Amino acid sequence: KQEVTQIPAALSVPEGENLVLNCSFTDSAIYNLQWFRQDPGKGLTSLLLIQSSQREQTSGRLNASLDKSSGRSTLYIAASQPGDSATYLCAVGGGSQGNLIFGKGTKLSVKP
Amino acid sequence: SQTIHQWPATLVQPVGSPLSLECTVEGTSNPNLYWYRQAAGRGLQLLFYSVGIGQISSEVPQNLSASRPQDRQFILSSKKLLLSDSGFYLCAWSWASGLYNEQFFGPGTRLTVL
Numbered sequence: 001k002q003e004v005t006q007i008p009a010a011l012s013v014p015e016g017e018n019l020v021l022n023c024s025f026t027d028s029a030i031y032n033l034q035w036f037r038q039d040p041g042k043g044l045t046s047l048l049l050i051q052s053s054q055r056e057q058t059s060g061r062l063n064a065s066l067d068k069s070s071g072r073s074t075l076y077i078a079a080s081q082p083g084d085s086a087t088y089l090c091a092v093g094g095g096s097q098g099n100l101i102f103g104k105g106t107k108l109s110v111k112p
Numbered sequence: 113s114q115t116i117h118q119w120p121a122t123l124v125q126p127v128g129s130p131l132s133l134e135c136t137v138e139g140t141s142n143p144n145l146y147w148y149r150q151a152a153g154r155g156l157q158l159l160f161y162s163v164g165i166g167q168i169s170s171e172v173p174q175n176l177s178a179s180r181p182q183d184r185q186f187i188l189s190s191k192k193l194l195l196s197d198s199g200f201y202l203c204a205w206s207w208a209s210g211l212y213n214e215q216f217f218g219p220g221t222r223l224t225v226l
Contacts, residue, residue, distance in 0.1 A: 004155070032214075034214060034215065036217070041220075041222070042219060042220065043118075043202055043217045043218050043219040043220045044202065044204075044217035045217075046214055046215070046216060046217075049214040089155075089156070091156075099146060099158040099161055099171065100156075100158070100215060101158075102155040102156040102157075103155060104154070104155045105155070
């Protein structure tokens with residue numbers, strides 16, 4: 001059974017810092033990995049999708065990497081801003097009908 | 113462009129009452145549709161998914177059911193709510209061409225069962 005773990009559960013950094021969020025999964029037989037952002041009381045916003053054949057994806061100040069063999073993904077956020085404060089969720093695609101299996105998230109707080 | 117709607121946004125219901133949550137998608141045809149639940153202290157859990165009208169698959173046994181009466185409409189229901197049904201319910205869609213496409217989520221419904 002696939003399990004997804006995100007460490008740390010919470011992170012507080014000063015504005016301007018570069019930071020890395022970690023995601024690990026137990027079964028390397030995944031089809032893709034998706035990173036989401038969730039603001040309090042809101043739905044999920046898709047940030048990046050990495051297919052299993054890819055090593056990384058970039059969007060603006062965000063860069064996500066994928067190492068299937070070691071069961072790891074990282075989300076790198078450059079020059080963090082207070083507006084980046086949110087919970088970041090990692091999810092792997094590998095269910096029978098394309099459903100996602102989620103980690104519990106990392107709650108990020110960026111202090112001005 | 114595609115948009116996904118959910119209503120109501122919030123709902124407070126007594127134990128034993130019925131439930132109906134609605135999700136609709138605009139701007140695409142024959143999408144894959146998903147219902148997830150996010151309970152306090154737990155990650156998002158897939159409840160149901162649908163690859164077409166009338167085609168519903170359940171991931172976990174529970175007090176809930178789902179229906180897809182129209183191509184872009186997905187409904188989550190219960191005949192009698194339990195306290196454990198409280199949570200944040202999220203609907204998602206993905207392109208039907210290929211199973212492992214990017215999923216896009218709606219704004220969610222916060223359900224509190226008292």
